[in-house]
Ligand code: ATP
């Protein structure tokens with residue numbers, strides 16, 4: 001059986017002169033996603049990308065699932081590729097479509113004939129196919145208004161394709177077409193969702209996680225690996241820097257006013273992340289902050305965090321309710337991992353009464369008591385570097 005994936009590009013079809021760059025990146029990302037499943041060939045034609053398995057052993061259900069996570073794709077279908085000959089199409093249809101039609105009650109056929117030299121016109125193609133399917137599945141009725149299943153027959157430039165409908169793709173733009181950004185990832189629900197949202201707009205991700213052993217455990221770090229592996233199913237490979245943060249937190253606790261602990265700590269995190277971003281050629285920071293969610297996410301607090309930085313900060317959840325975030329977290333399968341109960345460094349040394357309307361001058365004054373340069377240099381020097389893919393985690397050497 002000659003089954004292929006037919007893939008329709010999404011928003012990138014709106015691009016003008018640089019459309020080619022977007023198509024190339026989409027193809028590169030798809031290749032990378034499907035490579036572990038076996039050999040593939042790819043072919044762009046009439047704004048549809050065909051992914052053709054190079055061996056009969058390739059698991060097409062797994063391939064379809066992976067394709068559904070590649071950003072830049074509006075829709076995709078598993079389709080049978082056949083010579084452009086009506087007799088062959090009619091002979092192949094009943095067994096290929098039996099899974100889709102066995103439990104349906106009604107169906108219709110839709111034909112698209114982009115090769116106008118094909119001897120039959122679309123209504124005739126549908127009529128002949130409908131008759132063959134009604135004979136093969138006597139329980140089926142034709143319903144052209146609201147069918148359970150629509151059978152598509154596409155007569156294209158080189159081949160004919162037969163399929164039982166298109167699945168919705170992940171949308172957005174191909175990862176890598178919008179540049180690269182540093183994601184601050186905790187073990188919570190919000191930051192993996194923020195990662196998914198920004199990768200969907202074409203950003204490649206480099207992640208930074210702050211760990212404070214012994215206050216935080218190795219299992220909290222493993223949780224971050226698992227979250228990023230789930231994100232990598234969509235975003236492709238994600239590099240991760242695990243930054244030791246204990247010394248910073250202890251010094252903040254010793255030397256700063258208690259009501260400012262969290263904010264001083266957050267400004268420190270963002271500045272360290274910015275240093276990594278600048279070194280790694282990343283153009284922005286991404287966080288899972290949402291306006292008003294906690295004391296460090298009030299308007300005044302976010303303004304104080306931003307004023308420690310020069311790079312833009314993307315906060316895609318800023319206007320979202322928690323239940324909307326949870327809905328996405330469930331969809332991208334990070335929710336169950338996020339709710340595992342391991343301590344994050346943000347919840348270590350939390351003040352009893354955090355300040356919700358901080359003034360920048362209070363923070364800059366508190367920060368003067370810190371050995372900033374030493375702490376920053378140690379944190380950067382102690383960072384561990386890993387590479388995370390959907391399939392697992394690899395320790396890495398620094399690339400630059
Ligand atoms: P949740 O709010 O679901 O518990 P969260 O990840 O949003 O999880 P917050 O305490 O709200 O946790 O933190 C706000 C943001 O700060 C996070 O979304 C994340 O971007 C960043 N952050 C928090 N803790 C860490 C950490 N240990 N390492 C890196 N970034 C962190």
Ligand code: MG
Pocket residue numbers: 188190288289290293
């Ligand atoms: Mg949060």
